Every structure is written in C-alpha cells, then in structure tokens.
Amino acid sequence: MGDMQTTYIMIKPDGVQRGLVGEILARFENKGLRLVGLQQVIPSNEVAEAHYAVHKERPFYPGLIKFITSGPVIAMAWRGVEAIKVSRNLIGPTNGRDASPGTIRGDLAMDIGHNLIHGSDSEDTAKYELNLWFPDGISDWKRDIEDQIYE
Numbered sequence: 744m745g746d747m748q749t750t751y752i753m754i755k756p757d758g759v760q761r762g763l764v765g766e767i768l769a770r771f772e773n774k775g776l777r778l779v780g781l782q783q784v785i786p787s788n789e790v791a792e793a794h795y796a797v798h799k800e801r802p803f804y805p806g807l808i809k810f811i812t813s814g815p816v817i818a819m820a821w822r823g824v825e826a827i828k829v830s831r832n833l834i835g836p837t838n839g840r841d842a843s844p845g846t847i848r849g850d851l852a853m854d855i856g857h858n859l860i861h862g863s864d865s866e867d868t869a870k871y872e873l874n875l876w877f878p879d880g881i882s883d884w885k886r887d888i889e890d891q892i893y894e
C-alpha cells in the first residue's frame with residue numbers, strides 16, 4: 744500500500760457561489776478519503792499571495808489573486824493513501840474544457856481560471872499549504888469504514 748498522506752483542497756469562490764460545495768465534498772467522501780479539516784474563509788491578500796507565490800511572475804497572477812480573494816472559499820484537508828495523487832485525479836486538469844467527464848472540472852467547469860477547486864500537487868506543497876491555511880494544525884480521527892475501503 745502507498746503512503747498515507749494529507750492534502751490541501753480548496754473550493755474556490757466560483758464553486759461556493761455556484762452552490763457546488765455539497766456536490767464537490769461528496770466526491771471526496773464517496774471516493775473514500777477522510778475529511779480532517781474544513782473551514783469557510785474569505786482569504787486575505789496575504790494568504791492568497793503566499794498560496795500562489797509560485798505563480799507570482801505569471802501574467803494571470805493579479806487576476807488570480809483578485810478572484811481567490813473575491814469571496815468565501817472552503818479550505819479543506821483530506822487524508823488517505825496517496826491522497827495527493829488521488830485528489831488531483833478527482834479534480835482533473837486545469838482547464839475545465841480539456842478535463843475529462845467524470846472529473847470535477849470535467850463535469851462542472853468551463854474555464855481555466857474559474858475551475859472550481861485547488862488541490863496540492865506534491866508532498867512539499869501539501870505541507871506548505873496545510874500550514875498556511877490551517878496554522879493551528881489539524882486533528883485526525885478514525886473513519887471506521889476505512890476497514891472496508893482499504894484491504
């Protein structure tokens with residue numbers, strides 16, 4: 744079995760505005776991931792800029808910061824075996840128009856910027872993003888049904 748990981752997942756302002764929070768949460772729950780952190784927050788410029796620091800030099804960066812701070816987001820931590828890869832697969836590629844049906848972006852998004860959701864792309868980014876959005880840490884719990892989800 745692969746490594747148990749925790750990943751940072753965030754429903755962006757378009758997902759909250761469109762009323763897709765429940766739909767998106769259900770996909771992670773149904774897949775078998777364990778919800779270990781959840782908070783609705785309107786991101787400050789400071790946190791948004793830190794979150795997207797790797798894109799600082801890109802032409803879309805100012806618009807990205809403006810978008811992500813435009814309203815509430817749902818900040819989440821999900822835990823499971825290879826949770827980072829599993830979540831990225833659930834989410835699909837960046838541009839919703841290129842994403843396959845079955846993925847969150849493929850089923851629900853039509854744009855590259857307004858693509859509903861963020862997911863950490865590596866163990867290092869997950870650690871960085873979880874610290875940034877959950878500075879007080881996250882508490883774990885045992886999801887009884889995991890005895891059925893995993894061999």
Ligand code: DAT
Pocket residue numbers: 798803807836837855856857858860861862864
């Ligand atoms: P992902 O969210 O799939 O990891 P990314 O890390 O490359 O994608 O980019 C972060 C976000 O920035 C992405 O979700 C939407 C926005 N973005 C990326 N490329 C863009 C582009 N060419 N035009 C507008 N927004 C873009």
Ligand code: MG
Pocket residue numbers: 862864
């Ligand atoms: Mg990314």
